[in-house]
Every structure is written in C-alpha cells, then in structure tokens.
Amino acid sequence: MSLPAAYFTKALKLLRGEVFVLPSRTVVLVVGILLLIFPVFSQEPFILRVLIIAAIFAIFAASWDLLSGFTGQINFGHALFFGVAAYTAALLNLNLGLAPWATIPIGAIAAVLAGLVVGIPCLRLRGTYLAFATLAFPLILLGVVYAIPNITHGELGIYGIDPLSGSRVASYYIAIPAMIVLGFIMWKITDSKVGLIFHAIREDEVTARASGINTTRYKLLAFCLSGLFAGIAGGLYAHFVKAAGPSTLELLLSFQVIIWAVFGGIATIYGPIAGVLILYPLTEFVLIRYFSVPSETKMLIFAFIVLLVLLFMRQGLITWLRDKTEKICPRCKLQNVAWRRKCRVCTAELD
C-alpha cells in the first residue's frame, strides 16, 4: 500500500473513531467545512463581511472564555486586549508602514503586555473585586485616547490603514481558517494539563496551591494567553475594517463578549465560538433580511433572545445541548452519546 493511501485510511479511521462517534464533533466538522466552502455558493460581499467579523469576534469570545471561564477570573474589561492590539496595529501600519502580517503579531504582543499590566496588580483580588477592577482598565485607556487626539485621532479613530488583503474572499480565507486554527489551539490548551490546572484554580484556589501548583504563575499565564488570542482578533479586526476607533475599547464591547460567551456556555471554548457564530449573523443579517425586522430593533431582539435562552438553559445553549446529547463514562471519563448503554471505549455500563 502506498504512503498516501496509508495516511488516508489512518485519517478515515481517526474520523470514524474520534469524530463520527459523537454528534457534537460531527456538527463541528460539518460547520467548519461549510464555512470553508461557503464562497462557492455565495460571494455577496455583505454576507462575507458579517461572517468575517463573526469569525474575528469568535476568537475574541473564546479568548475571554480561556481566562474567565476556565480560571474563574471574570474579566469585565476584555475590550482592553482587543483595543490595545487594534490601536497598536493601526499606529504601526500608519506611521511606520508595516504590513498587516507584521502589525498583527506585534499588536498581539502588545496585548500580552497589557495582560501582564492587568494581571499582576489583580493577583491580589478575587471574585467581584477582580471583575470590577478589570472593568477600569479599558475605560482609563479610553479617556487617554480621547485626551491625546493628535496621536489617536480622538473620537474618529485611526482610519485609512491597509486592508487585510486585496479582496473580500481572500480576507474570508484569512479570517475563517484563523478562527478554526486558533479555536482548535485554545481547545487543545484547555484540554491539556494547563487547562486542568485552570479548572482547579477556579474550583478551589487554596487546594490547588496546597497541591503544589504555583497558582500565581498560572493565573498570569491565563491573562497572557487570553491577551494573545484577543490581541490577534483585535489586529485582524483593525485591518479588516481598516480603522481602529474608540468602539474597540468601549464598555459595550466588554459586555458584548461576556454575553456571547455566556450565551454559548462558559468553560468550553466551543461554546463562545458557537455563541458568536449564532448570535452575530442572526442579529446583523438573518433577522433583518429574512424576518424583515427593522435594523433599529435588532438590539432589542438580541437582548430578548439572550434572556429567554438563559432563563431556560442556565448554563448556556451549547452546554445545554451537550448535556442532552452526551454522557460521561463513569469509569474512563470519556464522552459518549447519551443513548448508548455501554461506554464506547471501556464498555463500562453508562447510567
């Protein structure tokens, strides 16, 4: 058997054994493929624009989840990372003429530094105090942005920077793979030992420390990782809309990201991504075009949908669906379809 054929059968086996056994993973695969081939069906610039921004915000919401959902350090000022990266990328591009492939990583590094600036002083705080303290950082920076208009252009923001790529479809093929790859990396991080430690810190920090975990280091690591991914999202956003304005630092964006993440279900990574991919196109596009909702009531309907869903699915939509369709094997802790009698791996009885 030739080498490509061997790889092909191996991939098929992996798909059958790891993906098709669970409906949730199958859905993720199908949605990923559909998103990747979407421009074959429609190249309408507006739809592509909505999907690109949704993909960018999906990275952003997942990065919030990495920090707040996993380590339990609720960040009320997540827009800081987005805004710092967006402004850094825009300023570098405008003043030094750096191309997007250089400004986006530098912007992400700036966001990591912002993560340290927030994370180090906030190590002493927990719970509600931490949430309210983090709220302050983007708003302080926003005041500074308004106060020095000759650098930041004040309320107008920095506009006229280079686009992400030459065409809308090319931008689409940057944003969507970025979301899939970064989302997968974040999910892998949370699935690793580091993710387990993040869980432990959220559940009981004292016990985690007593077990020999340097919780300080891991809490800072969470801030930096979250800043990194949020920063990439911020840089992509600035280059896609060709501007970095005060709206990237505002309270509304910080709240919006929490709404998306909680709507999908926190501490999952895929929940917030699904939350954005459902809510953002729904409010920006589907309701207006197919249900003839006037665009000024879209926020109202958005709030009602979020309220109703959370009243009945208190842990978020995706978590609710997951709990309905999947069971965890009591012996080997692997996920199984809810209607199986025996575990797919260790054949233990599922209750």
Place this chain on the structure above:
Amino acid sequence: MAENIIVYGLVSSGVYALLAVGFSLIFGVARIVNLAHTAFYMLAAYLIYSLASSVGLNLYLSIIIAIVTVTVVGTISYKFLIARVRQHEATTLIVTIAIAVIIQEAILKGFGGQPRGVPKLISGSMEIFGVTVLNQQLLTLGVVILLLLATWFFLMKTKSGVAIRAIAQDRAVANLMGINVPRMEMLTMAISVGLAAIAGALVAPLFVLTPGMWAHPLVMILAVVVLGGLGSLQGSVIGAIILGFAENMVVFLAPSGSFLKTSVALTIMLIVILIKPEGLFGIVFEEERG
C-alpha cells in the same frame, strides 16, 4: 472655580451615593451584581419626562407615578428573571445586562436618541457665601441626605432592617432563625430599585436625558462600591464623595478634563484596592475568605 467644584461635586457625590447604596444593598444581601441598576434610574427619569411633558400630568404626580412604576418593574424583573438564575453567577450578570439593554432600546425606540430635558421642580437660585446655587441642586442634596438617613434608620432600627442585615451576614442562619429570606430579598430589591428611581427623579431636571445615560453612572457606582468596600453602606457613601469630587475637580481643573474624568476616578479606585484589596470599609464575606 472652587465654588463650582464644591457645588457640582456635592451633587454628583449625592447621586452616586444614592445609587451606590442601593447597588451595595442588593449585592450584600443577595450577592447579585445588578448591572441594570442604573438602567432603572434612567427609566425613572424618562418616565417623568414622558408623563410630565408628553402626557401633561402634574410634575409631582408624575414623579410619584414614575418611582412607583420603576420599583414595581424592578421587583418583577427580580422575581421572574434574576431570582431564577441567581445560582449561576455569570448567567445573572448577563440577565441583568440584557434587562439594561432592553430598557435602553425600548427608550431609544420610544423617545429617539436626541437629548431631552425635564422642567425643574423648583426654579430659581440662591446665594450662599457669594456662590450661586440652583434651588434644584439644594433640593437634590437635601433629599439625598434625608434618604440616606432614612435608609440607615431602616436598616439599624426596624425589624425588617435587622432581618436584612442578618441575611447579609449569614443567609443560612438567618433562614434557621425564621426569617423569610426570599421575601426579605425581594424587599431589598424593591428598596434598591426605589432608591435608583428616586435618584433618577432627582437628576432628571439637572442633567440631559439620553438613552445612553446609564453607562457612565454604572461605571462610577461600580468604582464607588469597590472603593468603599463591597456590601458596606458607609463605604459606599464615602467612596461616592471621594469619586464625585475627584471627577469634578478633573473636569474643572485639568485640560481636556471631561475626557479624563472617568480615567482619573477609576485610577483612584485601582490605587486604593491595590493597597487595600477589600476596599476602605470592606467586609470579608464568609465564602470569599482564604
């Protein structure tokens, strides 16, 4: 200059104190972070505007109707929305944000985005030590002081007040002592929203009304309660005075001060909690020790 800082500083401090005390009360008793708190304040202001200017009711009557309506709306939304999800901290946050957004969008739809004004309850002004003070500002201050004293008296001297403080200290034991905890929490929510509504009624004649007017006071009262210490009423009042004056000093003294006022107030809050993580008068809650 100095007299402006004192007059405006006192008015802002008073309004923030009234809002922060209500916010702190429901947080202390039910551990609910009610991000819709200032949305209720805005709702009261707009209701007064619509009753007085559009329907043409008497101003006093419309103020009373508005305060009662907002209190009822707040209590109902607590009972049917917030109380149902309060076991999940993050979900509670989102539900209160959703309520705030619904109020904002409903106002935007009903009144449009343009700024509105409400006529003053008492017109004219007075000279105190050579400083011109609007009578409405004096009234605002007087009502704030009166209400803060009344709240303090209610919490310290009445049976319901003692019950509320007992729940704030230890919910389980309060329940064992025969206190009807859910009912007391609803009462606390009613008081909390009622104070927010009165604050809205007091500022409606002084500030311009816009559908976005809830965001700035929300940020400020979050800073105030953290600065003063969560769950502490005297902390809220002192925090409100510090930040209310700080904000107005920046506005009147610094160049481009109106942009920086929030930044400076939040920086003060950050510095204080970095030195003293539980705030000035913070209470260490049972479950947050360690």
